[in-house]
Amino acid sequence: MKRIKLTVAYDGTDYCGWQLQKNGITIEQRLNEAITQLTGEPVRVIGASRTDSGVHAMGNVAVFDTDTRIPPEKLAYALNGRLPEDVRIQSSEEVSLTFHPRKANCVKTYEYRIWNHRFENPVKRLYSYFVFLPLDADKMREAAACLVGEHDFCSFASSGSQAEETVRRIYSLEVLKEECEILLRVRGDGFLYHMVRIIAGTLIQAGIGAFPPSHVKEILDARDRQAAPQTAPAKGLTLVEIAYKKELQDCLTVREREWSYGIWQREIPLSGESYIYIHHCENGDFDRTVRRLVKKTMRDGARKVWICDRAGRLKECSRGECQTEEYRFEKDCLPVLQTGVFEPYFPDGGIKDGEWFYCEKF
Numbered sequence: 391m392k393r394i395k396l397t398v399a400y401d402g403t404d405y406c407g408w409q410l411q412k413n414g415i416t417i418e419q420r421l422n423e424a425i426t427q428l429t430g431e432p433v434r435v436i437g438a439s440r441t442d443s444g445v446h447a448m449g450n451v452a453v454f455d456t457d458t459r460i461p462p463e464k465l466a467y468a469l470n471g472r473l474p475e476d477v478r479i480q481s482s483e484e485v486s487l488t489f490h491p492r493k494a495n496c497v498k499t500y501e502y503r504i505w506n507h508r509f510e511n512p513v514k515r516l517y518s519y520f521v522f523l524p525l526d527a528d529k530m531r532e533a534a535a536c537l538v539g540e541h542d543f544c545s546f547a548s549s550g551s552q553a554e555e556t557v558r559r560i561y562s563l564e565v566l567k568e569e570c571e572i573l574l575r576v577r578g579d580g581f582l583y584h585m586v587r588i589i590a591g592t593l594i595q596a597g598i599g600a601f602p603p604s605h606v607k608e609i610l611d612a613r614d615r616q617a618a619p620q621t622a623p624a625k626g627l628t629l630v631e632i633a634y635k636k637e638l639q640d641c642l643t644v645r646e647r648e649w650s651y652g653i654w655q656r657e658i659p660l661s662g663e664s665y666i667y668i669h670h671c672e673n674g675d676f677d678r679t680v681r682r683l684v685k686k687t688m689r690d691g692a693r694k695v696w697i698c699d700r701a702g703r704l705k706e707c708s709r710g711e712c713q714t715e716e717y718r719f720e721k722d723c724l725p726v727l728q729t730g731v732f733e734p735y736f737p738d739g740g741i742k743d744g745e746w747f748y749c750e751k752f
Contacts, residue, residue, distance in 0.1 A: 391455055394462055395485045396421070396435070396469075398450045401476040403516050403625070407443040408450070417441075417477060421452060424472040428465075429458045438491035438632050439498065442584070444624035446517065449480065449499075449631040451491045491632075495690065497561065498581065499630040502574040502590040502622065511570075518571065519590070519626035525597035527567040532603035533596035534563040534574075536610065537589060540644050542675075544613040546589055547582035548621065555682055556582060556613075559644075565593065572597075575630075588615075590622035638690060643735050648672060649679055652732050653687055664692035667732045668699045676703055684749055695749035704747050 398421070406414030410422075418435060425433040438451035460468060466482040473479070503518035505511050510520045540559040547556055564575040574590055596603050600619075609617045638655040649672070654665040664687040671679050676699075684695055697704065 391457055391487070392462070392484050393453055393455050393487045393489060394465060394482055395489065395491070396452045396454075396466070396482050397480040398452055399448045399478050399480050400446065400450070401516075402441060402444050402446045404476065405443065407445070408437050408440045414443075417447075417450075418452075420473060420477050421469075424469050425454055425456070427472055428460075428468055429456050431456055431458070436491060438496070439629055441627075441629055442624050445627045445629065446625075447629040450629050451632045453485065453489065453491055455487070493689065495579070495635045497577055497579060497633045497635070499575065499577045499633075500581070500586045501628045501630050502576075502586060503626045503628070504572040504574070504590075504594065505570060506572055507570040514571070516625055517628070519594075519623050521594060521598075523598045525572060525594065526599065527565055527572060527597065529599070529603050530572070530574075530593045530597040531565045533593050533606045534565055536603070536606040538563050539646050541610055541646065541648065542613055543582055543585055543610070545609050545615055545618045546585045546592070547615065548584040548588070549615060551583035553582055555678070557678075557682060558582065558585070563589070584621050587622045587624065587627055588618050590626065591619045594622065595619045641731065641735055645669075648675060650736075651679070651683065652735050653683065654731050655687070655690065655692075656731075658687070658691050662691065662693035664688075664690070664695050665731070666695065666697040667736065668697070668701075669736045670700070673703075680704075696746050697749060698746045702745065705745065 398417070400417050402417070404415075406416050408417045410416055410418050418437060421435050422433055425431075425435070433454045433456065435452040435454045439447075441447060441450065458465075462482055462484040464482075466479040469479050469482070503514070504525070505514045505518040505520045506525045508522055538560050540557060542556050543558050544556040547553065558578055558580055560576060560578040562575075562577045564573075566573040566575065574593060576586060576589065592606060592609065595601060596606065638658060640654070640656040642653040642655055644651055649668070650670040652667045652669070657663040666683050666687065668679065680697065684697070687695055
């Protein structure tokens with residue numbers, strides 16, 4: 391048995407999205423049928439991104455397990471002969487049996503296209519959103535800058551979202567204009583249900599002057615879907631690429647208005663140990679931030695986690711323990727050599743004086 395990773399491109403116009411549906415044909419259905427026909431095995435692929443109805447892709451990812459003797463790199467050729475012309479495998483390769491396309495850390499890149507002209511362009515109609523009001527690309531860029539970084543994007547998630555955590559990180563959000571076409575290119579560690587399309591709708595409203603670009607910060611801080619404009623149509627959206635991270639950086643640092651922290655990751659591949667230092671976090675976000683960071687570092691392979699909060703909120707009055715239903719920390723002392731690694735990143739943190747707790751479970 392081996393696990394095969396597929397990179398899949400498709401025109402989503404005539405499909406009811408990626409995931410299997412009772413009311414229409416989906417990309418997942420087409421892949422399952424083609425692989426089953428080819429291998430003679432009942433197969434159900436696991437997709438990295440379950441795109442919506444009408445959304446396109448140039449680099450979605452799916453995996454499936456098989457006993458076939460066909461060489462992994464040849465499966466793309468064999469499957470493309472059994473798929474409709476609007477779905478094509480771009481590459482096929484063998485990966486570890488433990489690889490899961492939705493659980494592995496990755497960077498996703500989406501593009502949203504807008505046709506900004508007095509009249510529609512029939513050539514662009516299936517792959518861009520037509521906006522006849524003039525759009526100010528500079529205002530859109532200013533608004534986009536408010537969304538870059540790690541934030542709670544609750545305002546940018548549709549009510550149908552099933553995500554337990556609404557914090558996401560946007561690495562870049564570009565607004566590119568060429569004649570009548572405006573392209574929004576966004577890179578992030580993951581996206582909520584309809585998040586990119588709501589961002590597109592928001593930037594369009596900023597572009598037509600419905601509100602100043604700085605208002606996007608207020609929308610973000612509201613953490614309320616009703617605060618953001620309407621969702622832009624699906625046809626303008628394309629999933630361009632999913633790039634999986636192969637190495638952890640020594641120290642992951644995040645500095646935002648809502649929180650700032652560091653995660654020392656260098657030891658994870660060596661000893662399975664991780665160290666988390668919370669430099670700043672609002673009280674209302676503290677509990678969820680602790681859970682999120684512990685889960686993140688354990689997902690990255692950590693088996694032992696130490697954590698320190700600059701404000702000392704991990705303390706408990708009795709027995710020096712902090713405990714909730716999801717995690718428990720016991721007070722622990724670490725050598726200065728270990729805790730001192732954060733000082734180049736947070737020189738005013740008083741880390742040496744902070745109390746460290748060892749994560750027993752969560």
